[in-house]
Every structure is written in structure tokens, then in C-alpha cells.
Amino acid sequence: MKKYLLTMIALFMLSATGFAEIIESGTTGDCTWTLSDDGTLTISGTGAMPDYTSLSLAPWYAYFSSITTVVIGDGVTSIGNEAFYMCSNMTSVTIGNSVTSIGKYAFNGCEKLTSVTIPNSVTSIGDFAFNSCDGLTSVTIPNSVTSIKAAAFSYCSSLSSVTIGSSVTSIGGGAFRDCSKLTSVTNLNPTPQSINNMVFQNVDLINATLYFPAESIEDYKAAEIWKEFGNIVPLFHVSITANNPSMGTVTGTGDYTENSTVTITATANPGYKFVKWDDDNTQNPRTITVTQDITCTAIFEAITYHVTVSANNTSMGTVTGTGDYEENSTATISATANPGYKFVKWDDDDTQNPRTITVTQDTTYTAIFDVNTNIQQTSDNDVSIYPNPVTESFRINGITAPTEVTVTDLSGRTVLQQIVEAGESVAAGNFPNGVYLVRAGGKTLKVVKN
Numbered sequence: 001m002k003k004y005l006l007t008m009i010a011l012f013m014l015s016a017t018g019f020a021e022i023i024e025s026g027t028t029g030d031c032t033w034t035l036s037d038d039g040t041l042t043i044s045g046t047g048a049m050p051d052y053t054s055l056s057l058a059p060w061y062a063y064f065s066s067i068t069t070v071v072i073g074d075g076v077t078s079i080g081n082e083a084f085y086m087c088s089n090m091t092s093v094t095i096g097n098s099v100t101s102i103g104k105y106a107f108n109g110c111e112k113l114t115s116v117t118i119p120n121s122v123t124s125i126g127d128f129a130f131n132s133c134d135g136l137t138s139v140t141i142p143n144s145v146t147s148i149k150a151a152a153f154s155y156c157s158s159l160s161s162v163t164i165g166s167s168v169t170s171i172g173g174g175a176f177r178d179c180s181k182l183t184s185v186t187n188l189n190p191t192p193q194s195i196n197n198m199v200f201q202n203v204d205l206i207n208a209t210l211y212f213p214a215e216s217i218e219d220y221k222a223a224e225i226w227k228e229f230g231n232i233v234p235l236f237h238v239s240i241t242a243n244n245p246s247m248g249t250v251t252g253t254g255d256y257t258e259n260s261t262v263t264i265t266a267t268a269n270p271g272y273k274f275v276k277w278d279d280d281n282t283q284n285p286r287t288i289t290v291t292q293d294i295t296c297t298a299i300f301e302a303i304t305y306h307v308t309v310s311a312n313n314t315s316m317g318t319v320t321g322t323g324d325y326e327e328n329s330t331a332t333i334s335a336t337a338n339p340g341y342k343f344v345k346w347d348d349d350d351t352q353n354p355r356t357i358t359v360t361q362d363t364t365y366t367a368i369f370d371v372n373t374n375i376q377q378t379s380d381n382d383v384s385i386y387p388n389p390v391t392e393s394f395r396i397n398g399i400t401a402p403t404e405v406t407v408t409d410l411s412g413r414t415v416l417q418q419i420v421e422a423g424e425s426v427a428a429g430n431f432p433n434g435v436y437l438v439r440a441g442g443k444t445l446k447v448v449k450n
Contacts, residue, residue, distance in 0.1 A: 020036040020037050020038040020040065021036060021037050022034045022035065022036050022037075023035055023036065023037050023063075024060070024063065026059050028043075028049060028050060028058075028059050029047065029048060029049050029050035029080070030045055030046060030047025030048060030049075031043050031044060031045035031047060031048075031049055031076055032044050032045045033059060033060060035060055035063055035066075035067070038068075038069075039066055039067055039068035039069060039089070040068070040069045040070075040071060041060060041063075041067045041069070041070050041071070041084075042070075042071045042073065043070070043071070043072050043073060043076055044073035044075065044076065045073070045075055045076060046075040046076075046077075047075075047076070047077055048076075048077045048078040048080070049076060049078055049079055049080035049083055049103075050080050051080040051081035051082070051103055052080055052081060052082045052083060052085075053081070053082070054082065055082060055085045055086055057082075058082070058083060058084075058085075064084075064086060064087050064088075065087075065088065065089055066089070067084070067087045067089065067090050068089055068090060068091055068092075069090065069091065069092050069093070069094075070084060070087075070090060070092075070093040070094070071093075071094045072093070072094065072095045072096045072099055073096050074096040074097055074098050075096065075098055076096055076098060076099055077098055077099060077100055077101075078099060078100060078101045078102075078103065079095070079099060079101070079102045079103055079106045080103045080106070081103035081104050081105055081106065081126065082103070082104070082105040082106065082108070083103060083106050084106060084107050084110060085105050085106070085107075085108050085109060086108065086109040086110070087107075087109075087110050088109060088110065088111055088112065089112055090107075090110045090112060090113050091112050091113060091114055091115070091135070092113070092114065092115040092116070093107070093113065093115070093116050094117070095116070095117065095118060095119055095122070096119070097119045097120070097121050098121055099119060099121055099122055100121055100122060100123050100124070101122065101123065101124045101125075101126070102118075102122060102124070102125045102126055102129050103126045103129070104126035104127040104128055104129060104149065105126070105127070105128045105129065105131070106126060106129045106130075107129060107130050107133060108128050108129070108130070108131045108132060109131070109132050109133075110130075110132075110133050110135075111132060111133065111134040111135060112134075112135045113130075113133045113135050113136055114135040114136065114137070116130070116136065116139070117140075118139075118140065118141060118142055118145070119142065119144075120142045120143065120144045121144060122142065122144055122145055123144055123145055123146050123147075124145065124146065124147050124149070125141070125145060125147070125148050125149060125152045126149045126152065127149040127150045127151055127152065127172065128149075128150070128151045128152065128154070129149070129152045129153075130152060130153050130156060131151050131152070131153070131154050131155055131156075132154070132155040132156070133153075133156050134155075134156065134157050134158055135158060136153075136156045136158060136159050137158050137159060137160055137161075138159070138160065138161045138162075139153060139156075139159065139161075139162050139163070140162075140163040140165075141162070141163060141164050141165045141168060142165045143165035143166045143167050143188070144165065144167060145165050145167060145168055146167050146168060146169055146170070147168065147169065147170040147171075147172075148164075148168060148170070148171045148172060148175050149172045149175070150172030150173050150174050150175065151172070151173070151174040151175060151177060152172065152175050153175060153176050153179065154174045154175065154176065154177040154178055154179070155177065155178045155179070156176075156179050157178070157179070157180055157181065158181055159176070159179045159181060159182055160181045160182060160183055160184065161182070161183070161184040161185075161186075162176065162179075162182065162184070162185050162186070163186040163188070164185070164186065164187045164188060164189065165188055165189075166188040166189050166190070167189070168187075168189055168193065169189070169191075169193060170193065171193050171195050171199055172199075173196055173198035173199060174198045174199065174201060175199050176199060176200050176203060177198065177199070177200070177201040177202060177203075178201065178202045178203075179200075179203055180202065180203070180204075182200075182203050182208060183204075183207065183208045183209065184208065184209050184211070185208060185209070185210050185211070185229070186210075186211040186212070186235070186255070187210065187211070187212050187220075187226070188212075188213065188235075188255065189213075190213045190215060190216045190219075191216065191219065192212070192216065192219055192220050192223035192226045194223075194224070195224070195225050195226075196224075196225070197225060199225065200225065205225075205228045205229050205230065206228070206229075206230040207230055208229055208230060208231070209229065209230070209231040209232075209233055210226060210229035210231065210232050210233070211233050211234075211235050211255070211257070212226075212232070212233075212234060212235060213234070213235055213237065213255075214234035214235060214236050214258070214292075214293070215293070217232075217234050220232060233257055234257075234258065235255040235256060235257060236255070236256055236257075236258060236290050236291070236292055236293050236294070237254075237255050237256075237293050237294075238252060238253060238254055238255075238256055238262055238264070238288075238290060238293075238294045238295075238296075239253055239293075239294070239295045239296070240252040240253045240264050240296050240297075240298070241253075241295070241296075241297045241298070242266070242297065242298045242300060243278075243297055243298065243299050243300060244300055246269070247268065247269055247272040247300035247301070247302070248266055248267055248268040248269050248272055248274060248298065248300040249266075249267050249269070250264065250265065250266050250267070250298050251264065251265045251267075252264030252265065252296075256290040257290070258290065258291060259289060259290065259291065260289075260290050261287055261288070261289055261290070262287070262288050262289075262290055263285050263286070263287050264285065264286050264287075264288060264296060265284060265285040265286075266284050266298035266300070268300055269300075271302060271303055271326065271327050271328060272300050272301065272302055272303060273300065273301060273302075273303050274298060274299070274300055275299045275300065275301050276299050277296050277297065277298060277299065278296065278297040278298075278299060279296070284298075302326045302327070303326065303327040304324045304325060304326055304327070305324070305325060305327065305359050305360070305361050305362050305363065306323070306324050306362050306363075307321060307322060307323060307324075307325060307331050307333070307357070307359060307362075307363050307364075307365070308322055308362075308363070308364040308365070309321040309322045309333045309364075309365050309366075309367070310322075310364070310365075310366050310367070311335070311366065311367045311369060312347075312366055312367065312368050312369060313369055315338070315410070315411070315434070316337060316338055316341040316369035316370070316371075317335055317336055317337040317338050317341055317343060317367065317369040318335075318336050318338070319333065319334065319335050319336070319367050320332075320333065320334050320336075321333030321334060321365075325359040326359070327359065327360065328358060328359065328360065329358075329359055330356050330357065330358055330359070331356070331357050331359055332354050332355070332356050332357075333346075333354065333355050333357065333365055334353060334354035334355070335353050335367035335369070337369055337372070338369075338410060339410060339435065339446075340371065340372055340410060340434070340435025340446060340448065341369050341370065341371060341372055341435065342369065342370060342371075342372040343367060343368070343369055344368045344369065344370050345368050346365050346366065346367060346368065347365065347366040347367075347368060348365070353367075371433065371434065371435065371448060371450070372435075372448075382397070382398040383396065383397065383398035383399065383440065383441065383443050383445070384396075384397045384398060384445070385397070385438060385445050385447050388446075388447050388448060389447070389448035389449065389450045390428050390447055390448070390449055390450070391428075391429070391449075391450055392427070392428065392429040393425040393426055393427050393428055393429065394425065394426055394428055394447060395423065395424070395425050395426070396420060396426070396438070396440050396445075399420070399422050399440060399441060400422050401422060402419050402420070402421050402422075403419070403420055403422075403440050403441045404417070404418075404419055404420075404440070405417070405418060405419070405420045405426060405438065405439070405440045406438075406439045406440075407426070407428075407431075407436050407437070407438050407439075407447075408436065408437050408439075409434060409435075409436055409437075410434070410435055410436075410437070415431060415436065416428075416431075420440070428447075428449055431449045432449070433449050433450055434448075434449055435447070435448055435449075436448075436449060
């Protein structure tokens with residue numbers, strides 16, 4: 001019943017999206033498998049595939065000659081022994097990034113297999129795993145792999161190039177036996193592995209080229225089997241990094257022969273910009289000549305714009321918000337009028353205050369202040385100023401005897417000081433326009449000069 005339900009669900013989903021139909025499905029260990037009518041076998045789920053002690057025990061055995069493509073989904077942690085043994089019409093396999101081991105004989109005899117990418121999650125490749133895969137021409141074993149078991153790639157008669165990752169410490173006998181077209185081997189481990197003559201049995205090493213880390217040239221020249229390669233070429237490592245990976249990406253990392261040229265690039269993510277390389281070079285893309293190991297870091301930083309906030313008259317009020325802001329961030333600008341003045345608007349006619357802006361470029365905002373002509377007259381015991389605002393002169397109502405009068409501006413500067421008789425006018429015609437404080441008889445009043 002479980003198998004039936006899985007099949008029906010898969011058929012419904014595929015028919016609804018117009019994809020190939022599933023012709024069979026089921027479970028195997030912790031995983032689920034489906035086979036579509038276009039020859040694609042998909043293994044999905046979470047956990048390990050079981051090991052199969054013979055081809056006939058694999059649940060897709062009845063269809064092995066129809067399988068052309070294998071997809072190992074993310075979540076699957078291992079490829080079982082003999083899982084796809086003798087799938088002679090398989091041409092490609094995709095292995096998910098959760099697989100840590102490839103079992104022995106897993107792809108043995110898949111003679112039409114032309115494409116396989118081993119992900120960085122794999123640490124072990126089993127005995128005879130890719131034995132007799134006659135279609136393979138190139139294999140890269142990632143740096144995560146620590147061991148290549150016996151005969152893992154033996155009798156791959158079309159294999160011409162192999163890259164062995166830097167963490168591989170053990171290579172089993174016959175691993176590349178009878179790979180008759182093998183002419184290029186790149187070994188990225190700084191320490192040459194101890195191997196016997198079976199590893200490359202029936203491979204013409206005299207006419208093959210060995211590439212290896214330049215720092216280890218003397219070790220490789222002295223190491224058994226490795227020293228038998230007819231051509232030995234040291235490699236220098238170029239490492240290109242970003243000061244902050246969230247700000248941008250870089251390209252150019254790799255291993256290169258001496259005097260080769262490499263183009264390195266830095267691409268900023270949205271909201272950031274490339275500034276320079278850590279050696280102060282600003283060229284991007286940049287071409288470098290490799291003569292040694294190179295480490296180069298791209299310096300990225302956030303795109304910022306300057307916001308300038310000013311006042312049309314600094315004696316009338318103050319403003320805030322000036323500063324540098326990241327692109328598309330928000331800034332709050334505000335204008336605060338001094339006593340006797342009022343905020344009118346910003347120079348772009350916006351009257352919101354405080355005001356929130358989105359920063360997309362360098363910008364200047366000016367707060368427009370003006371005299372507040374609607375001042376509430378301050379009075380105490382019937383002491384008042386008339387007229388207010390004043391043009392030429394004013395009188396202080398409410399004083400009945402000669403009184404000392406002091407007039408100051410808002411900065412505290414005294415502009416007039418005199419004794420004023422009751423009913424006497426105080427000349428103000430020579431005062432600059434603005435707001436003033438008038439002190440008389442221990443009282444303080446405001447007056448506006450227009």
C-alpha cells in the first residue's frame with residue numbers, strides 16, 4: 001500500500017506539471033527512489049542508501065538497462081555498494097552535496113558514463129567505484145576526499161586527465177590501472193602519497209605530465225612512482241578572497257603553472273562597491289602573472305552618500321541629520337526654531353518636520369526659518385509693549401515711574417540700555433529685524449522688530 005501511494009502521488013505531481021511520468025517507485029533503506037519514463041532514476045530522502053551485495057538486489061534491477069541518468073538528491077548521505085553496477089546505458093550522474101561516501105562497485109561497468117561531478121562533501125571513494133567507465137574523459141576528486149580505494153577508476157580507457165584533491169592521503173592499488181589515455185595528473189597534496197606501481201599500472205608515465213604544488217618540488221622528484229612521470233610541472237596557488245563575503249564575490253582562485261596569466265575579478269553585491277585590492281591596486285578585472293603563491297583580497301565597502309542639512313539663517317534655528325548614510329537607508333532630518341522664530345518649510349517646499357528621507361545620492365536640504373509674528377504677548381501686572389511687532393519705536397505700558405530698560409538680542413548682546421519715563425517711547429528704528437528681550441522693572445518681555 002505504501003509503495004502504491006508513493007507511486008500515485010508522484011504520478012499526480014508530475015502529470016500536473018507536465019514532466020516525464022514515473023513508471024516505478026519505492027523505498028530503499030532510508031531513501032525513496034523513482035524512475036521516470038525518460039530514464040531518470042532519482043534517489044531522495046534523508047539518510048544512507050543500503051549496500052547491495054549483488055546487482056539483482058537493487059530495487060531498480062529490472063530497469064537497469066533503461067537508466068540513462070541518476071540524480072542523488074540532497075539529504076542522501078551515501079551511495080551504497082553496487083548501487084548502479086552495470087547500468088550500461090547511464091550517461092550522467094548528479095550527486096547531492098550531502099553524500100559523504102561512494103561505495104565499492106557503485107558505478108562499476110557504467111561504460112557510457114561521460115559526466116560525473118563529485119561534490120566537496122565526499123570523503124571516500126570505494127573499491128572499483130568507477131571501474132570500466134569507458135566514457136569518462138576527466139575526473140576531479142575534490143579536496144574533501146581523503147582516500148581513493150583500490151581500482152576505483154581502473155580500466156577507464158578514455159580517461160585523459162585526473163585531479164587529486166589536497167586531502168587525499170591514500171590511493172589504493174590499481175586506482176588508475178589501464179587508463180591507457182591518461183596523460184595529465186594533477187596532485188594537489190603538498191605531501192606525495194606513498195603508492196606502489198599498481199596505481200598507474202599500464203599507464204605510460206613517461207609521456208604523461210604531473211602537476212603538483214611548487215613548494216613540494218623536491219619531495220615529488222624523490223617520491224616513488226611520482227618521480228617516474230616524464231614531465232613534472234610545479235603549480236602555484238592563487239587564493240582570491242573578499243574582506244566580507246556578504247558584500248561581494250570574487251573569482252580567480254586556482255592552481256596555475258609558472259608565468260601563466262590569471263584574471264581576477266571582484267563583483268559587488270547590491271548596496272556595496274569594490275574599492276581596491278589589499279595591495280592598493282584598483283584595477284578590476286585585473287590580470288596577474290603567476291610566479292609564486294599569491295593571496296589577494298578584494299576590499300568591498302557599503303555605498304554611502306552624504307546628506308547635508310543646513311539652515312537659511314543660523315540665528316533663527318538649528319538642524320540635525322547631516323552625515324554619511326548607506327545607499328537606500330533612511331535618515332531623519334529635523335529643524336528646531338529658536339525663540340521668536342518658526343520653521344516654515346524645507347527648500348524643496350516639503351513642510352514635514354521631522355522628516356524621513358531615503359538616501360540614494362548626495363543631497364542637501366535647507367530649513368527655512370522666519371520671524372514668528374504670532375508671538376503671545378507676555379505681561380505681568382499689566383506691563384506690556386505696544387506696538388508689537390515694532391517698526392520705529394515702542395512704549396512700555398504699565399510703568400509709572402522712571403525705569404531702567406535693557407534690550408538684548410537672542411544671543412544676549414545688549415543693544416540698548418536707558419532710563420525710560422512713564423509713557424516715553426523707546427527708539428527701535430536702528431535695530432536689525434528680529435526678536436528682542438526687553439527687561440523693565442524686573443520683568444522680561446519679547447518684542448519683534450520688523
